[in-house]
Amino acid sequence: MNIEQAIERLHSQLPLRDRQQALPTELAEVHRAILRSFIEQGRPLKSQEIAAMVTGGDASEALKRLGDDDLVVLDRTGKEAVGAYPMTLSDTPHRVMVAGHSFHAMCALDALSIAPMYDKEVRIESRYHVTGEPVTIVQQGMNIVEAHPSRDVRVGVHWQNPCGAAAHSMCLEMVFLRDADAAAKWQGGDADSITIFTLEEAVAFGAGFFKPLV
Template identity: 35%
Template sequence: MEIVVLTVPDCPNAPLLEEHLAGAMADVGLDVPVVRRTVSSAEEAQRWGMRGSPTLLVDGVDPFAVAGMPVSVSCRVQKVPSVAALRQVLRRKSATVWSDTLGRAGAGRRAPVDGGLRALQQRILRSFAETGRAPSRSQLPERALTELHEADFLRLDEHGEIHAAYPFSATPTPHEIHIDGGPRVYAMCAIDALGIAAMLGRDIRTDSRDPVTGRPVTVHASGDGTDATWHPAGAVVFAGQQASCCAAAAADACCGSVNFFADARGAQAWADAHPDVEGKILGQQEAFDLGVAIFGPLLDQ
């Protein structure tokens, strides 16, 4: 992860940003160098993307920029982000899982704009969110649909119909999703389930079961993607993949091995009983952050 702080000379708010950033990094356990650049001209501000001083860039992106905010060498209009706000950004950016297959080896699950792929992906996701079902293949452009399948943005079954459009499954799975004001749907895996609320901007409830004990696991996630309440309180996620399927689509390689567990002890027992699966136990915050990071942006333009 690259963290850059952009300031004008003698910026009065820079020390406060530095203090808050240091606190947030310590809370997250993030140990990476912070690059500091002093910007003195409009040309430099344009080159580095400074929208007022101080500006924080995380992997080249200003996480606190708002629409229409101009590049500027003046003082930033916004207040310095709080430690809590910075902590949330850093957690999302640093969210990791044993299997990169969930997020297409770091490439993300948001389809490219070219060829109408993103528009088609979003149309399919909205169909699930509004009706609980995928649209019929006869209603969709075949070439773009095939490209989405080949790039693992979705999966087609043997009849060419949509089997999965991550994070949604067209058939029942152990992860039942209740969308506030919407239909019941199913998620492909536990991490997919945790990203749906942020993707839709709507509260959701996930009902699942511990695959070892059968105990119910319920997660209520807020539509703003900032909060989730878990029951039981000690519930976790095991995120894994089949060791022999590292190059396969996520539906085949890992979705069956990414589940909710009532507690870490049960998750470890499941892992011990499945030596063919490589993975790790994720705490609630890490699992939630990962789901939001992967699936939260999918309906953004």
């Protein structure tokens, strides 16, 4: 599977681009602003900030639409955003540091997508799936600057349709793997359901999927 095929396969399962394009112009800008807010403030926009952007000054309907479309993840009250793919305030294995802020990515692919979305330097602190060993990756835009303990990291994607919010289902099966051997073992010969990417391939995949949202 090449990168373009991977992007289209993920679009078919999680059509964020199409959902954003289907929004009224005002709501599409709110969605983009929520994404930018992670980079600029280390958090999503708060409801009062969203209210200032929408006609009528009521953020509840805007957040409901974005939440129903799974463009953002809401807190338990449904009144505040806690995440917007690829970024979240929820605790995940993938900690991200950018522009002096720290938050989390929803999955390994998401973590690698943030730097190219905004052409920023990003530090990722995560851990390998299965073994739990730590891995650190530094990116500048599309480029991998360094990776520890090895650049032989792989990203595994177990393809599946989301059950409810993708953040709580399919994102759990997009993971960092220690090396090619570990990735092959995790794949278990099931190339139809599980695809393995090098770091560089995963960056291109994530950028192709997420940059249109910006």
